[in-house]
Amino acid sequence: MSWSPVADSPLPVRPWQTAVYEQLARQARDESLPQGLILSGPERSAASRFAGALARLLICLDPGTTGPCGQCRSCQLNQAGNHPDYLVVEPDSEERPTIKVDQIRELSAGLTLASQYGGRRVAVIELADWLTIQAANSLLKTLEEPPARVIIVLVAASPERLTATVRSRCRRLTLPLPAIDAAEAWLEMHGRRDAATLLALAGGCPERSITFADEGLADYAPSLAGDILQLLQGRTSAPSLAARWAGTRLATLAFLNEQLLADCLRAKAGGSAAVRLPANDDLVALVTTLPWRVLYEYRDELTALRRAMEQPLNEALTLERLFLGWSRIVGATLSNTG
Ligand SMILES: [Zn+2]
Known part of the structure; x- marks a missing residue:
């Protein structure tokens, strides 16, 4: 992977994720992107953040080689946080995370509508490993015959918990971890002390290291x-x-x-x-x-x-x-x- 450990990425993703992001951007330009994607990463917030960046890229009406244009009507709506073609489904309770069949039915109905701005429609399903069986079966119908120019991204910490039928309809993408010395340099660049200790505790994952640092973990x-x-x-x-x-x-x-x-x-x-x-x-x-x-x-x-x-x-x-x-x-x- 070619990135300098001291320079942050010009892309809207972490430096060590650029190869994956650029590959997806190329496939989006060629219209060869699979319509179902399962995205997992070493840490949920990292996969979630990447899914958001990917959605903004896919919805942009005039994307460049390094990301969305930032100028088009779609990008402006995204910046305002209310794009009608960018749908997010997540558990309605943090306490008991399940995604119910009604939520998936509502999503599928929404995805059959035409795009508001002539671009793609993107659905991101957060915590997709918490789909109920009924919800997964309902989603399967949409994955089997997805409306044109619809991309469904399932963010799942444990993709093996998804049903085999849902998995078989999606391409699986696992976000990589950076090399340890590059991760240390990145954490230090972001003002984190004890980067080596944090990374060792966090299994080499920079995002988890930041969560741990915010929890005061290096102290206790x-x-x-x-x-x-x-x-x-x-x-x-x-x-x-x-x-x-x-x-x-x-x-x-x-x-x-x-x-x-x-x-x-x-x-x-x-x-x-x-x-x-x-x-x-x-x-x-x-x-x-x-x-x-x-x-x-x-x-x-x-x-x-x-x-x-x-x-x-x-x-x-x-x-x-x-x-x-x-x-x-x-x-x-x-x-x-x-
Ligand atoms: Zn744009």
């Missing part, structure tokens, strides 16, 4: 590996850790725990640990002595917990469960060595 996260180590050594308990970490955003905490465990698994497989937190080396040294089976089981449980956290739940109980898992993998080992 460093004690996490030490806390878990104390728990594994029997010097603290899951309920006390749950109380200590109450108030932290659950999704962030679950993600960090997954990162720490993934790091331990990498080290156990002979790779090098990537997370650089105080006490991380001691944690890795201890956890790598545990059997693969219990580590894999706990990894699956952490993944399930993170997903459950996307639904409303009892926060205190979930926090405790999160830390109890670590206790259990040590318990399972003590009672069943080998």
Whole structure:
């Protein structure tokens, strides 16, 4: 990928996404773009932002090689935030994210209308992995016979949760991550301190690093590996850790725990640990002595917990469960060595 790590992109997308964006722009000019796209990325906000940029490009009546013209009637309406040919569907509740069949029926009916300005019509479905089965079946009908010059973009963090029939009607696009040194330079250019630590915690994703930085993660996260180590050594308990970490955003905490465990698994497989937190080396040294089976089981449980956290739940109980898992993998080992 050809971009300088110190210059920001002239395109309306992140520098490391320009190759994907330019390819889509070329296909839009040739009218060879598939009418159904599934867009996923390392972080939802990144994929969502890219989908918005893509929609503005596709609706522009006179796009150039580096993006929408910014001058045409379509671009002006987009800047005002109310283009009738740019439709967005999203869950009506952040608390319980589902997209219902009525929302998809309304969208499909809207897409059969003629374009208001003679260009394309673009629908972006946010959190598309939360389509109900009925909604997915309803969407499938539109994807099978889409109206002319309609593009439907599904933004999905976990595309494998979409039905196989919907997936088969769409081209899948995964946004890339930048190289670590380029990502560090980009974060520093945007005034973020501790870029290396943030990126290690965020799995190399700059957008997630920014979210973490805004949550003050660089200040509080460093004690996490030490806390878990104390728990594994029997010097603290899951309920006390749950109380200590109450108030932290659950999704962030679950993600960090997954990162720490993934790091331990990498080290156990002979790779090098990537997370650089105080006490991380001691944690890795201890956890790598545990059997693969219990580590894999706990990894699956952490993944399930993170997903459950996307639904409303009892926060205190979930926090405790999160830390109890670590206790259990040590318990399972003590009672069943080998
Ligand atoms: Zn334009």
